[in-house]
Amino acid sequence: MINFLIVLFGVTMLYVAATSRIEAYVRVLVAQGLVLFLLVAADWQSFHLLNLLFLAVETLGFKAIIIPWFLRRVVRRNGVYRELEPYIPNFFSVVIASLIFAFGFLLAYGSLDFARDIKPLYFGVSVSTMLTGLLVITTRKMLVTHVAGYMMLENGIFLLSLSMAREMPLLVNLGVLLDIFLGIFLLGLFATKIKSTFDESKIDALTHLRD
């Protein structure tokens, strides 16, 4: 069950790498939020109640609802629905993404003998998620995509922090903190300022400071 969820999580990343429709990214974020929630719920016994509630709010409310809703609003307002001319064709990004995943699983496998008490699958998927998130950021041009990619990176990290089998509330909560702070901050800045200052929300608009 859990493994299925994790694999599902990974697959969503492949989908992200494949598609060029921005709303798809948003949906993926929703899906990932749900998956993470389920994962948290799945080993509920390793968290005490307060912590559990906190995580639930974070995953379900924040990751799966608020941010996607926010991003969608931005997309709607911009009226830009597609990630046109990415730096590399989607085909290649799929290839790279799959390579990344292969690497991730290899790493997981390699880490088996060092692993004191982590879940290799978690580990592999989370690492590859993070890398794919970075891949998305570095290959796509729309700012909103960047935010989405960053969120995926966050999800990967969240997954990684979950991958510690033993209870690590501190770290997990720190991860949550990270989400909330920077997520809000980035989005705030992005939505309120950049759109009003720059007419189009392509990243190219932000390449004036150079030497």
Add this chain to the structure above:
Amino acid sequence: MLNLAVNLVILFGAPLLFVGVINRTKALWAGRRGAPLVQPFHDFFRLLRKGTVISDTTTSVFKLAPSVNLAAVLLAGLMVPLAGGGAIVSFEGDFVLFAYLMAMGKFARVLAAMDTGSSFEGMGASREVLFSGLVEPAFFLLMAGSMAIAGQTSLADALPALQRSGGLLQVALVLGVISFFIMLLVEGCRVPVDDPNTHLELTMIHEVMVLDHAGPDLAFLQYAAALKMVIVGALIAALVLPAAMPLGVSAAMILLVLAAVAVATGLVESVTARLRMTHVSQFVFMMTSNGLIVLAVVLLFKFGGLR
């Protein structure tokens, strides 16, 4: 004491006679009878008796220069080997002082020339410093050669060594004589370097530098010029004459050599034309190349074992 006296006489008496000989030679070669040998003495004393005309642009440098020049050359003269195989003043490395005293004289002459603000004299000065400048390194190379052989470092002791050792060094000797002769032509401003009795300022060197001097100043300058020729002539004598001779003989020999040199100068002046200014430096540089060859020969002789 006697030695000193004889040498002083030679040193101070010979110059004007030297010029006389040269002029007489030229005259004879040109088929004229020419002026008597002592004519230069007459000219000299006539100049001394005259008043003088001084350019209104000049400063006291102009007045001072002839005396400085003459003093420097006289003192330089004290170091050249003369009769009795010794110089009046002689110590290790005196050749350095000798060369720099000559240079001091030149410096004074040149400043005096520049002081008049005449373009001709500037021209002459610029040529003078260059040509007689090219002489010095060569002179030092020759000295180096002979010193290396002699193991002595004063003019009087070093120069005779070349012909004393004989053998391969005859080459060096000949080259040395040639070089010193060139030096004489340059220092004395004779053809082919310079033409003492041209009348076109543009082509003069020494003569144009003294254009504005008159009276005693001119006398000093001309006497110094003649003295320089005698000094170099004496160097040649020191090269060719065997060192140890009784005083009288060597005095006679030296006068003989000087006369020969004067005649040679006159002949050269009669048979050759002056060189183009741009070629003079090559001509003078021959002396440097001679110097290098002499040095090489000496090294081969001393260390290479070539005899």
Add this chain to the structure above:
Amino acid sequence: MDLFVIGITLILTGSLAALVVPADWKSRLSTLLSAAGCVVVMGGALRAIWNGGAEVRVVSAGPFFGDVPLVLDELSAFFALAIALTCLLGGIYGTGYLRVAPEAAPARPERLGGHFFCLGLLTASMLLVTVVQHALAFLIVWEIMSLASFFLVVTEHWKEDVVDAGLNYLVSMHVGVVCLITGFLFVGGRGAGMDFRHFAAVFQDPAFPAPEIFILFFVGFGIKAGFVPLQTWLPRAHPAAPSHVSGIMSGIMIKTGIYGILRVVTWLGKPPVELALAVLVIAAASAVLGVVYAIAQHDLKRLLAYHSVENIGIIGLGIGMGMLGLAYGAPMIALLGFAGAVLHVLNHSIFKALLFYAAGAVYRRLHTRDMERMGGIARRMPVTAALFIVGSAAICGLPPFNGFVSEFLVYAAAFSGLVGQRVALVLVSALVMAVLALVGVLALICFAKVCGVAFLGIPRQPQPPDMRDPGWSMRGPMLLLGVLALLIGVLPQAAVGLALPAARLLAGASALPARLPVIDLLQRISIIAAGLIVLTAGLMALRRLLLRGRPVETFRTWDCGYGAGTPRMQYTASSFAAPVLALTNPVLALETKLEQPAGFFPESALFETHPGNIFEAWLIQPVVNRLNRFLTRFTWIQSGSTQRYIFYGLVFLAVTLVWMAVV
């Protein structure tokens, strides 16, 4: 040593006073104090030289630096003497020089505070350089010296060319100090720590790459001293600086580089012959090229700056002969060579300062350094002109002035090598003599040109009404320097006596006899020098006698009967130098502007020569350009695109992760 410390304290208080006291007292008070300090230091130095042996005082300077030894031995003392002398006179001259307002900027007295502060700092740091024997402390003092002089160079910072000069100077000094740092670290790394007194042991340890490190030091100190090919800062900085600063920098500051080299020589022990030869080659190149470049200049102060390169070359020849003597175990040659070098340091500081001060006096009146616009100065500024001519004669090494003495010592080293039995030594000595002669000749040409074109003849442009000799604060130091130049020339024994202990220290020649034969030679020289003066006087008297009662008229210069000669018809500096430049063109990178006169009545014609500098053109510029091109090839790094920035991170992460995981 006590006197030394007291003197330096006085100087420093003087320089600090310049900052605090009210404006109109700044120059007087600080100059007074530093002058007093200099005098005290001279006293200390003289005592140290006469007592002989090294006076040591160890200062403990906190946990970081540890104990800093101050050592005043014969070498340090001699340099300290020269430095104090030059700075003493330079400071006094400076007060007068700065009183006249520099053009284009009001010399408001409070602006001078910083200037005199730097002047005092420069003096103190130079003096300290000669005694501090702790690597790190030495470097600090050294750099402070460079900085102080840098600020003095940029005194007139509103002029555009100053930017170039200042930057060039700063960077050159940095390159130099980098070499020094590396050298000291190499030595210190061998367990010697920072104390110079342990360095000799390191250098003489066979395992230690002494020659390489010596070269490192030579480069480091040579940049300061101005050996070719690293002298490019020099002809820029000296013209840019005010004249008293030029005098001090060119007269003595660059000699601290010489001091450094000599100090390293004391550690070196018995150098390999190749090293000595290398030094000789560099020195010869510096001497010849320096003077050749000087001949090509029209800027009076730049010309003098190039002559510093020449004289550094002569000093270098002395050092080279000395090292050669050490290498061949011929103490007498070593002694003479080093003595010549060390004495020439003092002599050059005297006549070069004199020349710069005279040039400064002229500059203050004419506000130009271009010789082609001068001429006829001697008639309005006779004292200045006379002193400049004296300086010229001295720098050309003409008797009866001091330049001849030190050059004679170098010659003496050469001809003592000449009579030796080693073929290499004979050959090298002969060549050294030839080079010295050549340099002397070229110097003579150069100064004949300067004196003739700038000071004698007719003014080439209308002279300002206030065209007269400077006031006593400027004239006094010049006169004193002139007298010194003559004095050392006529009585060389005393000066040589001061230099010999240092030379003995360098030559390590305890074997040598107490009374050296060279002293007798100096007796003869001083007799002849005196004779020259007396004889000249006699001839002048004779001349007057002859002319008594005879007509002495003045008339215009002979002009071939063409009655309308103009000042512009005089021989120009360019034309005077042209024959020489024609011969030396290959090394000059000379660019000539020539506009041939055309037609029977040519409207205009033009002939100008602008000397370049081959080392700059062929050695330094290419390197700089190549580096520049290489670096600018990487400007894509900062392309402004966020993705790319993050991509760098990604790549870095990937690489390091793999590396970490694999290795």
Add this chain to the structure above:
Amino acid sequence: MLIAILILFPLVAGVLLLGLKSKAANVATIYLYAVLHLVISVWLWRQPSSLLPFFRVDNLNILFLLVLSVLYLGVAFYHGDFLKQSGLSPRWHTWYAICLLLFNCCMTGVILSTHLGLLWVFVEGTTLASAPFIYYEGNKAALEATWKYVFICSVGIALAFVGIILLSMSAGDTVSLFFDDLGANADKLSPFWLRLAFPFILMGFGTKMGLAPVHAWLPDAHAESPAPISAVLSGTLLNTALLGILRVYRVMDLAGQAAQARILLVAMGFLSLFVCAVFVLKNRNYKRMLAYSSIENMGLIAIGTGLGGVGIFAAMLHLVAHSLGKASLFLTAGNILGHYGTKEVAGVRGLLRVDRTTGWLWIFGFLALAAFPPFPAFLSEFLMAGAILDGGFAWMLVPFFLLLTVILFGMGHSIMQMAFGDPNPSVRRQRTPLVNYVPQVLFLAILVMVGLAMPAPVYDLVQRAAVSLGGGR
């Protein structure tokens, strides 16, 4: 207790100021906190203490703390006039003050925290608190700079977090993330995870510290933010990030895994030197130039740390030298901007004629950074070169000094062009009160004191810090 004041004061004061909305109160608070900060830091220096298990003063961070306080004091006083000139509305004025307080609070937190996670939180806090300043000018460029700053640093921080997770993996469930704990049980850590963790942390905090190749945000941010903030950013923020790296590096060292970490640090250091050399040659904007030089100096510190031994001492000394020197330069740059109204080098000529004090401060600041005596940067670079030589990498001296010389040339060129020459007559000398000079003079004076005759206390400070990193003289 004292530490509590340091951390809590800004929070409380911030709330109050929000209520008051009075400019006077804002400025007063800024001053008060600055003074308080310095007093307390000095006190803590004399008597180290700790708050809970989470904050403590030890030999390493006291150095950072003191630098922070001294620098912040100067900057705070510079603000006195700066805020008056800025003409902010009371609301924004207040927010500015609050952000400043929080920013400083977060940096203090980073410095004092004993727990890796906590340190990380505070680092993140610094990003948040400082971002508004970069947007200060409110134009496109400012926005772009802010976006890059926030986004790139966020990614970096996130990766640092990954590093922390990996580290805790290697720690297993026996060892906590307290530095002492990690240090004490370094042998129990699993090397594999440790080695995986380090690159993440190095990159994460390295981004914040501005080490090449993850430096890219730095020039933009430092150029866009107002002068006093640039001073803080460059003078202390970078140090705090460095502290994070140092803490982890120390753990690696104790765990015997440092070999590669060292190579990484040195490599990044040289890369930073290179980047600076590339851009300082052709720079047009003098604030960007200063930013690049920050990259260079961080690189030097990284090199020193990587070399170990004396190198670490040199790095710590260089940290002091750079912070104060760079801060004074940035503040001076503020004055220049005031006079000339442009950040372009080309637009500034004859500074010495327009405003002598600023001109000389500009030059001396440059000399302080260009490692000329009597400034301590000279000593640190000397020791660094020594460390390179001791490490047996003599060849490394060539690029080291070559790059430094290029940088000296590049910076010196711009600096002198600006300081010397004749000013454009249209340039008007703006009113500059004393507080715009005093801080720089103070900083430079401290530097001269340190560089010329390093007092024993300062020496101990640096030496102890170096020793606690396993180095020192």
